[in-house]
Amino acid sequence: MNRIHVNSTINGDVTEFLCDPGASLLDVLRDTLHLTGSKEGCGSGDCGACTVELDGEMVCSCLVLAAEAEGRTVATIEGVAEGSVLHPVQQKFLEHAALQCGFCTPGFIVAAKSLLDRNPNPTETEVRYWLAGNLCRCTGYDKIVRAVMDAAAELRQERTAA
Amino acid sequence: MNAPEKIETFRHIGTRPVRPDGVDKVTGKALYGTDFKAPGMLWGAILRSPHPHARILSIDTRAAEKLAGVKAVATGKDLPTLESLVMHVGEGASDIVDISHNCLAFDKVLYEGHPVAAVAAITPELAREAAALISVEYEVLPHVLGLEEALADDAPLIREPAKGGTGETPSNVAMDVTMGRGEVEAALSGAAVVVEGRYTMEPVHQGYIEPHACVASWNGDGQAQIWCSSQGHFMVRSLTASVLAIPQSDIRVTPLEIGGGFGGKTTVYLEPVAMILSRKSGRPVRLGMSREDVFRATGPAPGAIIDVRLGADADGTLVAAEVTFKYHSGAFAANDAGAGVSSAIGHYRIANTRVSGIEVLCNRPAAKAYRAPGAPQVNFAVESAMDELAIRLGMDPLELRMKNAARPGDLQTSGLPWGEIGWMQCLEAAKAHPHWSAPLGPNQGRGIAGGYWGNYGGPSTVNLSVAEDGTFTVATGSPDIGGSRASMAIMAAEVLEVPYEQVRCVVADTSSIGLSFVTGGSRTTFATGMATVEAAREVKRLLCERAARTWQVPAQHVEWRDGHAVCTSGERQGSKMSAAQVAGSSLHSGGPVTATSALSAQGWLPGFGFHICDVEVDQETGHVSIVRYTAVQDVGRAIHADYVEGQIQGGVAQGIGWALNETYIYNKDGKLENPGFLDYRMPVASDMPMIDTVMVEVPNPVHPYGVKGVGEVPIVPPLAAVANAVRAATGKRMRSLPMSPDKVHAALHGEG
Numbered sequence: 001m002n003r004i005h006v007n008s009t010i011n012g013d014v015t016e017f018l019c020d021p022g023a024s025l026l027d028v029l030r031d032t033l034h035l036t037g038s039k040e041g042c043g044s045g046d047c048g049a050c051t052v053e054l055d056g057e058m059v060c061s062c063l064v065l066a067a068e069a070e071g072r073t074v075a076t077i078e079g080v081a082e083g084s085v086l087h088p089v090q091q092k093f094l095e096h097a098a099l100q101c102g103f104c105t106p107g108f109i110v111a112a113k114s115l116l117d118r119n120p121n122p123t124e125t126e127v128r129y130w131l132a133g134n135l136c137r138c139t140g141y142d143k144i145v146r147a148v149m150d151a152a153a154e155l156r157q158e159r160t161a162a
Numbered sequence: 163m164n165a166p167e168k169i170e171t172f173r174h175i176g177t178r179p180v181r182p183d184g185v186d187k188v189t190g191k192a193l194y195g196t197d198f199k200a201p202g203m204l205w206g207a208i209l210r211s212p213h214p215h216a217r218i219l220s221i222d223t224r225a226a227e228k229l230a231g232v233k234a235v236a237t238g239k240d241l242p243t244l245e246s247l248v249m250h251v252g253e254g255a256s257d258i259v260d261i262s263h264n265c266l267a268f269d270k271v272l273y274e275g276h277p278v279a280a281v282a283a284i285t286p287e288l289a290r291e292a293a294a295l296i297s298v299e300y301e302v303l304p305h306v307l308g309l310e311e312a313l314a315d316d317a318p319l320i321r322e323p324a325k326g327g328t329g330e331t332p333s334n335v336a337m338d339v340t341m342g343r344g345e346v347e348a349a350l351s352g353a354a355v356v357v358e359g360r361y362t363m364e365p366v367h368q369g370y371i372e373p374h375a376c377v378a379s380w381n382g383d384g385q386a387q388i389w390c391s392s393q394g395h396f397m398v399r400s401l402t403a404s405v406l407a408i409p410q411s412d413i414r415v416t417p418l419e420i421g422g423g424f425g426g427k428t429t430v431y432l433e434p435v436a437m438i439l440s441r442k443s444g445r446p447v448r449l450g451m452s453r454e455d456v457f458r459a460t461g462p463a464p465g466a467i468i469d470v471r472l473g474a475d476a477d478g479t480l481v482a483a484e485v486t487f488k489y490h491s492g493a494f495a496a497n498d499a500g501a502g503v504s505s506a507i508g509h510y511r512i513a514n515t516r517v518s519g520i521e522v523l524c525n526r527p528a529a530k531a532y533r534a535p536g537a538p539q540v541n542f543a544v545e546s547a548m549d550e551l552a553i554r555l556g557m558d559p560l561e562l563r564m565k566n567a568a569r570p571g572d573l574q575t576s577g578l579p580w581g582e583i584g585w586m587q588c589l590e591a592a593k594a595h596p597h598w599s600a601p602l603g604p605n606q607g608r609g610i611a612g613g614y615w616g617n618y619g620g621p622s623t624v625n626l627s628v629a630e631d632g633t634f635t636v637a638t639g640s641p642d643i644g645g646s647r648a649s650m651a652i653m654a655a656e657v658l659e660v661p662y663e664q665v666r667c668v669v670a671d672t673s674s675i676g677l678s679f680v681t682g683g684s685r686t687t688f689a690t691g692m693a694t695v696e697a698a699r700e701v702k703r704l705l706c707e708r709a710a711r712t713w714q715v716p717a718q719h720v721e722w723r724d725g726h727a728v729c730t731s732g733e734r735q736g737s738k739m740s741a742a743q744v745a746g747s748s749l750h751s752g753g754p755v756t757a758t759s760a761l762s763a764q765g766w767l768p769g770f771g772f773h774i775c776d777v778e779v780d781q782e783t784g785h786v787s788i789v790r791y792t793a794v795q796d797v798g799r800a801i802h803a804d805y806v807e808g809q810i811q812g813g814v815a816q817g818i819g820w821a822l823n824e825t826y827i828y829n830k831d832g833k834l835e836n837p838g839f840l841d842y843r844m845p846v847a848s849d850m851p852m853i854d855t856v857m858v859e860v861p862n863p864v865h866p867y868g869v870k871g872v873g874e875v876p877i878v879p880p881l882a883a884v885a886n887a888v889r890a891a892t893g894k895r896m897r898s899l900p901m902s903p904d905k906v907h908a909a910l911h912g913e914g
Contacts, residue, residue: 020287031286036197037190039421041371042453046839049371077190090188094180097804100644100812102187103194103372103421125848132848135839137369137422138644139808140815141847 008069010035011079019066026050026061028069029076037077037106041135048134051107051114052076058114060133077106080113088151088158089113098147100138108134112148120156124149174652175867178804179662181648187419194419195375195391200446203377204233204282206439207289208432208449209296210459211271211278214525214832215305215318218269218298221279225295231284232292234442236435238266238278242407249404251397251680254497254531256429262405264494264528265434271300272320272493273527274833275458277431282439282447305525305832306334309467309488312524320493320523334523336495339503341575344514349482353473357550360469361543363899365462365490365826368532369816369844372421374460375450378436382444386413386437391420393427393641394680399672405434416671417641424816425531426461428680457837461530462826464489464498464521468543478557480566482514483507487540489529491521496529498536501616505537505878507544508574509585509614509770510566517575525832531682533813534615534874538820538881542899545611545882549889559610559886560598563772564589567612584796584860585614585770591858592772597792605778606789607891612772613878617871618683619763622690623676626654626697627756628705632742634658636697637670639678640690644812644873645805649687650694652801653867657698660725660741676760684871687801688862689763695866700757708751709739765864769875771795773814775883779891784907786822786888788849793879794856798870803857810876811853817880819845823900 003018010033019028024043029035029052038061041047045060052061053075054068061076080087089112092098099105108131115122115130122130127148128141136144186192223235247258262268267276279296283289304318311317312334320334350356376390386408392398395415403410420427432449439447451460468487474480485506489498499519506517519540521529552559567586571579589612592598602608625637636650647667654665678690706720709727713720713734720727727744729737748755776790793810800806823843827835836842861868885896894909 040196042839044838047371081189093188094184097808099187100808101420101422102192105187106190109188128847132846135371135844137371138812140811140853141850142811142853143808145847
């Protein structure tokens with residue numbers, strides 16, 4: 001099988017990889033590039049555990065062909081923190097105990113950050129509908145929604161201060 | 163309102179510190195079952211049965227073996243022939259022969275998705291291609307899925323004869339449990355009011371987001387390593403060793419982070435097969451499931467048919483209860499009927515009771531534990547019937563429950579008396595909660611239900627060691643699914659009177675710590691917590707003893723105060739040594755300071771919960787929205803309050819999914835039609851309101867900090883709480899789950 005040579009920018013790093021034409025972006029992230037933070041819960045775009053941003057748009061990386069990343073930027077959970085400094089969404093997930101098993105957490109954090117990048121002051125309903133593509137089986141979503149609302153408040157405060 | 167008699171103040175118990183494994187989990191660094199890779203690893207694939215019931219006539223693996231890059235092929239013939247042996251690993255018991263035949267079918271396939279053969283190859287694509295080249299000749303047999311159909315005289319037999327069958331003639335009855343006392347028929351015929359009804363549901367899945375996965379490496383000298391996520395790596399070790407008939411000490415199982423289990427990861431599906439492939443190929447082998455595999459071939463909770471009769475005097479005093487149920491067992495014997503019987507009506511004082519349940523073999527995947535296994539189904543029936551009884555009596559449904567609620571000392575269904583249960587306190591807390599008296603909007607209704615779960619204790623081992631700088635490491639054998647490392651660190655820090663951050667907790671592999679049962683049965687904070695406290699107390703004693711040696715004073719002159727050894731009398735009175743000072747000089751005072759506690763925790767107590775649910779029903783579509791939800795629960799004492807609330811909220815969400823949407827749908831050919839999250843509809847964030855939790859604390863006197871198990875109770879009441887709310891909103895009693903829009907619409911508009 002002819003493999004495809006792909007150039008992409010992943011979490012700010014210029015990255016090259018070879019992939020099968022049928023390989024998903026998630027397969028390449030996890031198995032070729034060893035970025036296992038994005039999880040496969042279903043492989044059909046229903047659970048959101050593989051959520052990444054592709055050119056700034058939130059996508060399920062299991063539904064994107066790896067070859068589609070050619071010339072584009074990919075942002076995964078591994079790039080959310082700046083070095084060892086957690087993003088406010090990550091920090092608030094910890095403070096609110098918004099994770100139990102933690103398997104869905106990377107997808108939720110990428111999705112929540114994507115929401116707050118667009119809408120710094122979401123209502124609870126907006127948070128719930130934005131995150132409706134991410135399944136969590138442990139928490140009942142209560143603490144996740146609170147963490148995202150609190151992270152939004154903190155980000156607004158940071159922006160006001162800046 | 164529920165203040166304990168002795169007011170205790172704690173340093174850490176009940177606080178909400180950040181979990182020690184948290185940063186790894188919010189940054190994507192944590193390694194789960196699906197994330198681990200070993201050098202030189204092969205990728206496995208499993209060929210599964212397309213038929214729900216068939217005899218395997220032959221398996222031809224030659225084409226697969228010839229494919230370049232394929233390194234091993236395995237079938238059921240590669241597993242040793244075993245004698246029947248029931249294994250106890252923490253949440254139920256299973257016959258090792260069943261576990262083996264479920265890993266790889268032997269002579270028959272018993273459900274669609276039953277593994278038939280497996281391959282290992284150098285890439286996942288090749289492995290899948292090779293699996294597809296395996297040719298299996300089947301003799302298709304008649305299949306049976308339904309409970310009543312499987313009990314019919316002419317039903318196909320799943321086992322010949324069924325194990326533990328009740329009669330002389332072989333049947334599909336796999337288990338039969340009855341408990342009770344008194345004269346039920348006489349009491350029912352003398353009752354002022356009797357309600358009765360039949361309640362039904364299909365199986366539902368635990369729905370953990372992480373599919374099963376493992377890597378196994380089995381060397382020629384017989385020693386092996388397994389890396390996997392599970393609810394208990396000692397369970398993986400004992401079951402895998404037993405299926406393969408090898409010594410347990412030859413297998414070292416390293417627990418990876420687990421992406422949810424809820425009871426569904428208390429057995430092995432992949433590990434013995436990966437071991438066989440590894441032995442054949444001489445390389446580590448990874449096996450994983452797709453989401454479809456998870457739905458088709460891992461344990462759902464049983465569906466059920468439940469018949470209930472409740473009788474009461476005119477003043478609402480319950481006089482008799484009869485509950486008779488049938489649960490799906492699936493292809494192999496399961497464990498839900500016993501717990502179903504003991505979880506049905508024990509929360510009420512009733513003089514005359516009879517509860518009996520059977521498990522029925524059928525051509526579905528083997529039922530597996532799901533959060534309070536066996537309890538939500540019967541509770542749905544009983545608490546719906548209680549609602550109906552309250553309506554018939556013209557009584558407030560909460561008052562009816564308070565009037566009949568079991569108190570400490572009252573008899574359970576088994577005949578044993580209840581211990582220090584907090585059921586009454588939950589009812590009182592619910593009555594006092596503003597939710598109970600809040601006004602409702604149009605098309606809204608309020609439902610309530612109460613329930614309980616027995617919980618468990620059992621074997622746990624903890625090692626607590628002191629580093630040279632006076633910091634502490636707690637090593638347990640209990641997988642951390644929802645913050646237990648934080649809870650163990652809290653309890654150890656409480657005993658040692660040191661900051662929380664001075665204690666770190668890890669989950670050790672099977673060769674590094676002693677036996678611990680699965681994280682299941684709501685046992686970990688109770689049992690592993692007890693071992694943690696015991697080990698911490700011993701470390702504290704050792705630190706005092708070392709300080710006494712250093713000061714050359716009698717040991718009884720030294721006490722541990724505020725994280726320091728303090729000399730309390732004699733000429734060294736007032737001398738202090740920190741843990742760092744004692745540990746730093748341990749070389750000269752007796753060697754490293756460490757303590758192990760290995761115990762089988764006894765004295766666990768059940769948990770009780772009481773839920774209030776408001777729904778709004780769309781008259782046009784039949785869609786039910788949950789608009790407000792309050793869960794009250796006796797938690798004994800919350801160690802990490804956030805994770806206790808989280809357990810309650812998560813259990814409620816699963817219960818709501820069970821009530822409203824989740825169900826297995828098979829077609830007439832015995833094939834699952836909804837093996838994905840699109841069609842198996844679990845609650846998403848926009849389906850849910852905030853879930854208000856009220857933690858009632860009636861401490862367990864046996865546990866050093868009063869812990870009662872909390873994880874399972876909260877899934878028990880929601881089914882009936884939602885159904886009772888739908889009844890209040892619409893006047894319609896929904897006796898069949900899920901209460902999906904089509905069914906509610908039909909009930910509202912008189913169709914079907």
